[in-house]
Amino acid sequence: MHKAGFVNIVGNPNVGKSTLMNQLVGERISIATFKAQTTRHRIMGIVNTDDMQIVFSDTPGVLKPNYKLQESMLAFSESALQDADVLLYVTDVVENPEKNMDFLEKVQKMTIPVLLLINKIDSLTPDSSPKGEGGSQAKLAAIVEKWHTLLPNAEILPISAKNKFGVDMLLKRIQELLPESPAFFDKDQLTDKPARFFVSEIIREKILLYYDKEIPYSVEVRVERFKETEKNIHINAIIYVERDSQKGIIIGHQGIALKKVSTEARKSLEKFFAKPIFLETFVKVDKDWRSNQRELDSFGYMDPLS
Secondary structure: OOEEEEEEEEEOOOOOHHHHHHHHHOOOOOOOOOOOOOOOOOEEEEEEEOOEEEEEEEOOOOOOOOOHHHHHHHHHHHHOOOOOOEEEEEEEOOOOOOOOHHHHHHHHOOOOOEEEEEEOHHHOOOOOOOOOOHHHHHHHHHHHHHHHHHOOOOEEEEOEOOOOEOHHHHHHHHHHHOOEOOOOOOOOOOEOOOHHHHHHHHHHHHHHHHOOOOHHHHOEEEEEEEEEOOOOEEEEEEEEEOOHHHHHHHHOHHHHHHHHHHHHHHHHHHHHHOOOEEEEEEEEEOOOHHHOHHHHHHOOOOOOOO
16 A cells, blocks of 8 residues: 655745745755745655655745735645645744634635644743743643634644654654555655756845845846756856845945855755855846746746646
8 A cells, every 4th residue: 555645834924834844854945044935936845655655845925915926926825725635734823823814714615634733832931820831831722722713623733843843743644644646756756846946945045044124035046057967066046136236235345245145055055965066146137027927937936826
């Protein structure tokens, strides 16, 4: 008997979906930073054993779209509701459970198994009551009860993705819920994304870490050259911004800021690909790329529901 299925991860921004994805897959597949809206695409990570294949899918955080890029991000999240065998709805201990009720109402109507994961329970602190640690337990119990009211058919599991608490138990439960099926992908395949995609994601991650305000959300990365040999990989990448002023900020005084991003990206890429990397980065202005459908298509943001 062989089991296989699609396990899709959804939820609002910054609740730890990408951190959970990386823990489940065991590889660094999704961007996981402290900033919201870091995942823009739907990213698959594949776990294989002799008698099982789990196709995990990380999705962008659910939000009310303000421009075409965010419309595409929401479409990726909504598409995950249509082809899942098991749905992981991720929240955390501080989020308002009734945030984005339109999306939550769609989850309420699903007939497949839904696992409601209350993440970041490690951040719950006991109050000053004599109960001490019981204060944390009481807070968690209240959160569980609220979610049980909103998603009565869901199984609720408290976890800490960052600390790996509850992740093994979650993985075991997923295995129990998977349908019998042959594998969907080759058994040695780790993800559905090409190498160039992860180059772009890693460079964009460094920009998210090292720049403030709107800069990271106005940036996209395109890999123009990816040439791999037995010994090393040569990469040329273009960082696109929307305005000339943003280009200046990305490059920095005497190119110091861009050099820092490139150096840190190269280190992560060498770890990811396990090879020496020669990385060249350039910065170009592409006005309003986030609102231009043709440009979004070229960056891989085609509507998954179309």
